[in-house]
Amino acid sequence: MPAALALGDDALVLSHRLGEWAGNAPVLEEEVALANIALDLLGQARALLSLAGDEDELAFLREERAFRNVQLVEQPNGDFAHTIARQLYFSAYQQLLYGQLASGEGPFAPLAAKAVKEVAYHLDHAEHWTLRLGDGTPESHARMQRALDALWRYTGELFEPVEGVSADWPALQDGWSAYVTDVLRRAGLTLPEGPREGAWTAGAGRQGIHTEPFGRMLAEMQHLHRSHPGASW
Amino acid sequence: MTTTVPDAQAPEAVFDAALAADERIEPRDWMPDAYRATLVRQIAQHAHSEIIGMQPEANWITRAPSLRRKAILMAKVQDEAGHGLYLYSAAETLGTGREELLDKLHSGRQRYSSIFNYPTLTWADVGAIGWLVDGAAITNQVPLCRCSYGPYARAMIRICKEESFHQRQGYELLLALSRGTEAQHAMAQDAVNRWWWPSLMMFGPPDDASAHSAQSMAWKIKRHSNDELRQRFVDICVPQAESLGLTLPDPDLRWNEQRGHHDFGAIDWDEFHEVLRGNGPCNEQRIERRRRAHEEGAWVREAAAAYAAKHDGHHGTHDKHAEHTEHDNHGKPEEAAA
Numbered sequence: 001m002p003a004a005l006a007l008g009d010d011a012l013v014l015s016h017r018l019g020e021w022a023g024n025a026p027v028l029e030e031e032v033a034l035a036n037i038a039l040d041l042l043g044q045a046r047a048l049l050s051l052a053g054d055e056d057e058l059a060f061l062r063e064e065r066a067f068r069n070v071q072l073v074e075q076p077n078g079d080f081a082h083t084i085a086r087q088l089y090f091s092a093y094q095q096l097l098y099g100q101l102a103s104g105e106g107p108f109a110p111l112a113a114k115a116v117k118e119v120a121y122h123l124d125h126a127e128h129w130t131l132r133l134g135d136g137t138p139e140s141h142a143r144m145q146r147a148l149d150a151l152w153r154y155t156g157e158l159f160e161p162v163e164g165v166s167a168d169w170p171a172l173q174d175g176w177s178a179y180v181t182d183v184l185r186r187a188g189l190t191l192p193e194g195p196r197e198g199a200w201t202a203g204a205g206r207q208g209i210h211t212e213p214f215g216r217m218l219a220e221m222q223h224l225h226r227s228h229p230g231a232s233w
Numbered sequence: 234m235t236t237t238v239p240d241a242q243a244p245e246a247v248f249d250a251a252l253a254a255d256e257r258i259e260p261r262d263w264m265p266d267a268y269r270a271t272l273v274r275q276i277a278q279h280a281h282s283e284i285i286g287m288q289p290e291a292n293w294i295t296r297a298p299s300l301r302r303k304a305i306l307m308a309k310v311q312d313e314a315g316h317g318l319y320l321y322s323a324a325e326t327l328g329t330g331r332e333e334l335l336d337k338l339h340s341g342r343q344r345y346s347s348i349f350n351y352p353t354l355t356w357a358d359v360g361a362i363g364w365l366v367d368g369a370a371i372t373n374q375v376p377l378c379r380c381s382y383g384p385y386a387r388a389m390i391r392i393c394k395e396e397s398f399h400q401r402q403g404y405e406l407l408l409a410l411s412r413g414t415e416a417q418h419a420m421a422q423d424a425v426n427r428w429w430w431p432s433l434m435m436f437g438p439p440d441d442a443s444a445h446s447a448q449s450m451a452w453k454i455k456r457h458s459n460d461e462l463r464q465r466f467v468d469i470c471v472p473q474a475e476s477l478g479l480t481l482p483d484p485d486l487r488w489n490e491q492r493g494h495h496d497f498g499a500i501d502w503d504e505f506h507e508v509l510r511g512n513g514p515c516n517e518q519r520i521e522r523r524r525r526a527h528e529e530g531a532w533v534r535e536a537a538a539a540y541a542a543k544h545d546g547h548h549g550t551h552d553k554h555a556e557h558t559e560h561d562n563h564g565k566p567e568e569a570a571a
Contacts, residue, residue: 012300019295019303019307020295022291023287024526026526026527026531026534027530027537028284028314028318029318030533031310031311031314032318035307035308035310035311035314036311039307039308039311042300042304042307043304046300046304049300056299059300060299080530080533131540132536132537132541133536133540136535136539137532137536139535139536140532140533140536140539143532220295221295221296224296224297225298225299228414228416228417230414231298231413231417232409232413233298233299233410233413
């Protein structure tokens with residue numbers, strides 16, 4: 001079930017990235033918040049991957065070229081602004097997509113109905129940090145702008161239709177643009193310019209073409225599981 | 234000043250009577266300076282332990298071998314951050330601040346539990362920490378639910394519930410390994426071998442060498458001596474190790490019919506003191522990582538403060554907030570998409 005893999009891999013990979021923050025967050029409340037979001041996403045990933053097969057086989061025994069997540073979610077955490085920018089872009093996408101799926105009748109409707117509540121919280125968190133960083137100090141403003149600019153090129157891929165996901169993709173893209181534009185305006189930030197589409201971005205992750213940091217991430221994630229073939233944990 | 238208060242109502246007498254009646258001391262009650270200082274020290278150390286204690290386990294989040302185990306471990310590390318927050322709040326009721334306490338942790342003026350200076354070398358260490366380290370913590374902390382200082386006692390009630398859950402999960406993790414492949418069983422045994430003695434050290438120095446014990450017991454902060462709690466822990470662990478199919482690394486460990494307790498071997502107190510002095514395997518790395526997270530996060534905290542000052546700190550009549558509430562209702566993606 002390629003659609004479940006695509007959506008499941010998005011959640012799995014972003015959850016992993018957020019898990020890397022544990023013990024490193026700028027303030028204790030963010031240790032709780034980032035772990036909380038990571039856990040929600042991991043829960044979504046497990047449900048979605050289970051639709052496609054065995055969750056652990058899919059997570060730990062596929063190689064890089066078989067992963068179907070968008071490149072945005074595999075981007076390294078960077079500083080806190082990069083993590084927030086990635087989360088803002090992705091949560092806005094996820095909320096719109098799950099909102100559509102929840103109101104439809106497809107195989108993802110029940111899952112989306114549960115997930116959309118979690119994602120509303122993730123988006124609220126990302127939005128408020130975007131406002132705080134954008135409209136905080138000159139340093140936080142500059143960092144937030146840099147992060148938004150750096151990740152912009154990975155956002156085009158979000159709106160490449162996924163086979164088996166019945167969504168109104170153009171409406172998704174319009175809603176996403178309207179939302180992001182509004183948040184950035186309120187934060188005093190500038191909407192990034194530059195390409196969001198091209199051979200190496202649009203649709204690439206969904207086809208198993210990833211960025212370099214992803215392979216290293218998988219090596220760490222899969223190492224122990226692969227070292228004990230057939231073991232159960 | 235107390236000069237107008239009748240003798241029977243002297244604050245010392247009220248305090249002593251409350252302790253004698255097993256009543257709780259609350260933040261606004263009078264308390265001896267030394268009682269306050271002892272509590273600040275103990276609660277802060279406890280809070281710091283939760284925060285530093287995230288590191289050895291977080292070390293395995295990205296390598297957890299199944300998604301179920303990964304979710305359990307993430308939830309646990311998240312709980313620990315939450316416990317740290319409860320405990321800093323409890324400490325703040327005594328007139329100190331979280332920033333000040335963190336500063337003392339980062340500069341080495343306040344301690345955290347010695348156990349977190351040991352490294353997590355394999356996945357089984359996550360289980361050993363759950364079973365042994367959390368088990369020892371619970372043995373220590375359950376009596377603290379009846380501690381004389383109300384905010385601390387109430388924090389401990391909430392924390393102990395979650396800790397017991399973690400402890401069972403750690404035990405279950407080890408059980409899965411112990412019943413798994415030969416390599417998994419060996420991994421579990423090795424972890425227990427490395428964590429057993431440091432866990433026994435968590436109860437602190439022996440009673441005849443414990444500087445604060447007598448006073449803490451008189452104040453009903455502590456309810457049992459270090460050695461009493463350590464013995465209780467050993468007695469609990471021995472049958473659990475048996476049902477796990479694992480051994481405890483102590484040739485002198487045996488049931489003593491006369492005492493009705495297990496005898497156990499001598500603890501290496503030199504090692505304990507070395508770790509406390511900062512010479513354990515991970516002391517430097519743990520503090521360094523904490524300091525780095527704090528320093529690298531400074532700009533984020535400054536941004537949040539600056540934003541709050543601009544948007545929430547409206548002292549005049551001009552209500553900026555209303556303006557923003559209005560903004561906040563616009564541009565949510567579900568509306569934008571509609």
